[in-house]
Amino acid sequence: xxxxxxxxxxxxLGLGAGALLAAPRLTRAQAAFPERMIEVVTHAxxxxxxxxTARMMxxxxxxxxxxxxxxxxxxxxxxxxxxxxxASKPADGHTIxxxxxxxxxxxxxxxxxxxxxxxxPLVRATDDPQLVLVRxxxxxxxxxxxxxxxxxxxxxxxxxxxxxxxHIAIFSFGRAAGLQQPTLVPFRxxxxxxxxxxxxxxxxxxxxxxxxxxxxxxxxxxxLLALSEKRLPGFPDLxxxxxxxxxxxxxxxxxxxxxxxxxxxxxxxxxxxLVRAMSGPIFKTYLENTGQSPDSVVGRAEWGAQLQAxxxxxxxxxxxxxxxx
Amino acid sequence: xxxxLGGLAILVDPWVMLMVxxxxxxxxxxxxxxxxxxxxxxxxxxxxxxxxxPIPAICFLGAIYCAANFGGSITAIMVNAPGDPSASAxxxxxxxxxxxxxxxxxxxxxxxxxxxxxxxxxxVLIIAAPLLARAAYSFGPPEYFALAVFGLSMCAAxxxxxxxxxxxxxxxGVLLATIGMDLTTGTERFAFGIDELADGIKFVPVLIxxxxxxxxxxxxxxxxxxxxxxxxxxxRVPGMAEFRKCNRSIWLGSVIGxxxxxxxxxxxxxxxxxxxxxxxxxxxHKEEFGKGSIEGVAxxxxxxxxxxxxxxxxxxxxxxxGSATTAIIxxxxxxxxxxxxxxxxxxxxxxxxxxxxxxLAANLFYLGLGLYMAKFFARISxxxxxxxxxxxxxxxxxxxxxxxxxxxxVVIMLIAGVVGFLFRRTGFSPAPLIMGLVxxxxxxxxxxxxxIIFGDDVSLFATRPIAMTLLAITAVGLLWPLFSRLWRxxxxxx
Numbered sequence: 001x002x003x004x005x006x007x008x009x010x011x012x013l014g015l016g017a018g019a020l021l022a023a024p025r026l027t028r029a030q031a032a033f034p035e036r037m038i039e040v041v042t043h044a045x046x047x048x049x050x051x052x053t054a055r056m057m058x059x060x061x062x063x064x065x066x067x068x069x070x071x072x073x074x075x076x077x078x079x080x081x082x083x084x085x086x087a088s089k090p091a092d093g094h095t096i097x098x099x100x101x102x103x104x105x106x107x108x109x110x111x112x113x114x115x116x117x118x119x120x121p122l123v124r125a126t127d128d129p130q131l132v133l134v135r136x137x138x139x140x141x142x143x144x145x146x147x148x149x150x151x152x153x154x155x156x157x158x159x160x161x162x163x164x165x166x167h168i169a170i171f172s173f174g175r176a177a178g179l180q181q182p183t184l185v186p187f188r189x190x191x192x193x194x195x196x197x198x199x200x201x202x203x204x205x206x207x208x209x210x211x212x213x214x215x216x217x218x219x220x221x222x223x224l225l226a227l228s229e230k231r232l233p234g235f236p237d238l239x240x241x242x243x244x245x246x247x248x249x250x251x252x253x254x255x256x257x258x259x260x261x262x263x264x265x266x267x268x269x270x271x272x273x274l275v276r277a278m279s280g281p282i283f284k285t286y287l288e289n290t291g292q293s294p295d296s297v298v299g300r301a302e303w304g305a306q307l308q309a310x311x312x313x314x315x316x317x318x319x320x321x322x323x324x325x
Numbered sequence: 326x327x328x329x330l331g332g333l334a335i336l337v338d339p340w341v342m343l344m345v346x347x348x349x350x351x352x353x354x355x356x357x358x359x360x361x362x363x364x365x366x367x368x369x370x371x372x373x374x375x376x377x378x379p380i381p382a383i384c385f386l387g388a389i390y391c392a393a394n395f396g397g398s399i400t401a402i403m404v405n406a407p408g409d410p411s412a413s414a415x416x417x418x419x420x421x422x423x424x425x426x427x428x429x430x431x432x433x434x435x436x437x438x439x440x441x442x443x444x445x446x447x448x449v450l451i452i453a454a455p456l457l458a459r460a461a462y463s464f465g466p467p468e469y470f471a472l473a474v475f476g477l478s479m480c481a482a483x484x485x486x487x488x489x490x491x492x493x494x495x496x497x498g499v500l501l502a503t504i505g506m507d508l509t510t511g512t513e514r515f516a517f518g519i520d521e522l523a524d525g526i527k528f529v530p531v532l533i534x535x536x537x538x539x540x541x542x543x544x545x546x547x548x549x550x551x552x553x554x555x556x557x558x559x560x561r562v563p564g565m566a567e568f569r570k571c572n573r574s575i576w577l578g579s580v581i582g583x584x585x586x587x588x589x590x591x592x593x594x595x596x597x598x599x600x601x602x603x604x605x606x607x608x609x610h611k612e613e614f615g616k617g618s619i620e621g622v623a624x625x626x627x628x629x630x631x632x633x634x635x636x637x638x639x640x641x642x643x644x645x646x647g648s649a650t651t652a653i654i655x656x657x658x659x660x661x662x663x664x665x666x667x668x669x670x671x672x673x674x675x676x677x678x679x680x681x682x683x684x685l686a687a688n689l690f691y692l693g694l695g696l697y698m699a700k701f702f703a704r705i706s707x708x709x710x711x712x713x714x715x716x717x718x719x720x721x722x723x724x725x726x727x728x729x730x731x732x733x734x735v736v737i738m739l740i741a742g743v744v745g746f747l748f749r750r751t752g753f754s755p756a757p758l759i760m761g762l763v764x765x766x767x768x769x770x771x772x773x774x775x776x777i778i779f780g781d782d783v784s785l786f787a788t789r790p791i792a793m794t795l796l797a798i799t800a801v802g803l804l805w806p807l808f809s810r811l812w813r814x815x816x817x818x819x
Contacts, residue, residue, distance in 0.1 A: 046364075046368040046369070049656070052368075052656055055372055056372075072730070073729060073730055074730070074731075075524065076520040076521050076523055076524055076729070076731060076733065077520035077521075077523040078506070078523065078524075080520050080523065156777070161509075161511055162507075164511065183777060184777075185774060185777050186509050186777075187508075187774070191639075191645035191646060192589065192590060194645060195464075195465075195589060195643075195645060196465050198462050199462040199463065199464070201465040201466065201778050202778070210659075213664060213666065214643055214644035214664070214665060214667065214668075215643070215644075215666075217664075217668060218666065218667050285660075285662075286660060289659050289660055289661075290659055290660075
């Protein structure tokens with residue numbers, strides 16, 4: 001029985017493959033862009049936060065472009081394979097990549113993948129500022145307490161792996177606040193970071209509000225600072241680091257790029273279409289429900305500038321941490 | 326109480342029950358196919374559930390999750406290809422049973438023990454979720470380290486011809502677990518610049534290769550031998566005698582599975598492996614293990630399905646997912662505007678109990694379907710090998726490629742297949758290798774995290790009571806045979 005069903009699913013797979021092959025059919029005359037299915041390549045596995053962002057974008061983008069969109073998950077190598085997949089396709093705007101800060105760090109550390117200069121930013125999809133959190137019974141009542149203690153000893157911060165986005169953010173925060181270089185305790189993902197902060201295994205952590213929502217609500221974790229430009233709507237009483245004299249901004253960003261060499265009119269069409277698709281109610285609700293900034297969606301000027309800034313600060317931080325060969 | 330009854334009311338809501346039923350059928354189906362896991366299916370179904378409203382949506386996704394975990398055991402037992410990584414422990418004994426012509430027994434026992442494990446964990450969830458969730462906070466890296474050591478301490482005893490061979494296989498597994506990006510240094514180890522290796526060796530291709538492809542190659546070599554299919558017994562489902570025999574394994578598996586599932590960093594695969602270890606340790610018929618022990622099916626199946634309910638504990642009570650699948654269910658809840666956390670239990674009890682009730686219903690549905698269909702599935706063992714194994718091979722390739730759409734994983738699967746074949750020919754077992762791969766990586770990582778937290782002072786492990794207790798139990802387990810021999814020598818000299 002099972003092997004019969006497997007054959008059936010095989011047949012279906014075959015049909016799907018056929019449709020894929022048939023997709024780039026020859027176009028008559030000067031067809032409008034996009035003329036066929038758009039591929040969205042991401043380094044996230046199916047169901048990851050970044051993957052869900054892509055799928056939420058697609059709900060309304062299909063109508064906007066009058067074309068199907070499909071997610072391509074190329075998970076290996078922290079974005080390396082996703083970048084290589086993008087580079088293997090023609091620069092005609094039919095393949096877009098979902099870029100996060102992880103891609104920029106991978107590019108800095110791995111010269112064999114398409115570099116930052118090979119990408120053309122399109123739009124930002126999400127912008128999720130980070131908070132500096134401590135647990136309820138932490139001796140650090142205020143940001144000043146944390147800074148004072150951090151000058152005496154190296155504080156333990158929970159984050160993702162060494163040389164990752166969190167590590168860069170923690171390093172930059174430490175330097176901006178004049179702390180002794182913080183110790184990174186690396187974990188696999190936000191859930192573990194939050195649990196170990198509550199459990200007392202770390203002194204502090206930089207976390208997106210949504211990741212620690214339940215703990216913030218129950219008071220098990222206290223925010224000390226917001227690492228955003230302006231105060232966050234969900235935390236009107238929480239000072240930003242900048243207000244407190246610490247020049248540090250850190251947020252998790254995701255957005256779209258295409259390969260350099262894509263014709264300018266197509267870049268403009270993609271930018272306009274994606275902004276419109278992500279200004280619709282479905283993406284708005286998604287941003288709201290996941291606690292991300294309502295001003296997340298911005299065009300290529302602002303998105304490009306943000307990527308450029310992170311590209312530079314990331315390189316600098318990796319160099320200072322001795323992680324660049 | 327009102328919330329509780331309100332939640333139970335969904336059991337008579339035909340629309341919700343239809344969703345749960347569809348979810349169950351879909352879950353069994355995708356669970357049985359290697360390569361399409363429950364988590365992939367839930368991720369793909371997520372956008373469709375947005376329009377359903379929170380309760381039917383969550384009930385639908387929850388049913389897929391419950392049933393997929395059971396479905397994985399079907400292919401594990403019938404063709405030695407675990408449909409889901411959590412079914413790998415089931416394949417160890419289940420396939421041996423099918424070879425003996427007891428496929429129906431194994432499938433039936435899998436359905437029953439899965440359902441008991443699943444239902445047990447749901448009752449624990451109803452009664453103790455907020456309490457159990459606190460345990461997650463007491464489990465930091467030192468505790469996980471101790472738990473991984475405990476799990477690995479059994480690896481010499483399970484599987485192949487001799488303890489030495491088992492240790493060699495386990496060491497190979499631990500070695501494989503070191504491949505890829507190291508969390509604590511940020512550098513790639515043993516990846517040789519190959520992107521596919523940069524994130525480490527994934528379980529699914531290794532499992533499929535070791536079990537299914539290894540078995541196929543073995544069948545090729547043995548094709549001259551006369552096929553020994555014992556058709557008579559194949560469709561028999563378990564009766565009272567078998568249940569009595571497995572009673573202890575099922576309860577042991579249920580308790581272990583619920584607890585390990587509730588720990589955010591460990592999931593159904595670990596639960597099943599430790600469930601298998603402990604089932605063997607406490608069994609009165611240890612000699613049957615490795616040759617098709619029905620207890621060896623019951624224990625891990627109860628454990629991996631209990632882990633489903635268990636992993637909902639941190640997901641619902643802390644907003645922290647207990648597994649890859651619950652991470653997606655959590656995303657589904659959040660997209661619906663439901664914010665998990667302790668307040669969910671006081672603010673939205675109806676929704677919460679509806680989730681529990683639907684999971685209960687899903688467990689009963691797949692119990693019925695599983696027992697009913699066991700007779701039909703069991704006939705797969707009557708399909709001639711010349712037709713069966715090529716199909717399994719194709720399925721294996723799709724299964725390895727599917728989760729990450731990566732040809733690199735297919736290559737890993739094929740290599741693992743050759744290794745699996747060599748293992749069979751030389752009296753090694755894949756079981757310790759898998760334990761090494763699953764638990765070894767966890768052990769190394771948590772040890773390094775612990776040392777960072779302790780400022781490189783190993784003695785600080787002594788300040789962690791849970792970790793020390795687990796390590797002490799491990800030490801007793803390891804030294805017990807030695808002590809008991811010494812004791813016997815002393816009591817009866819000469």
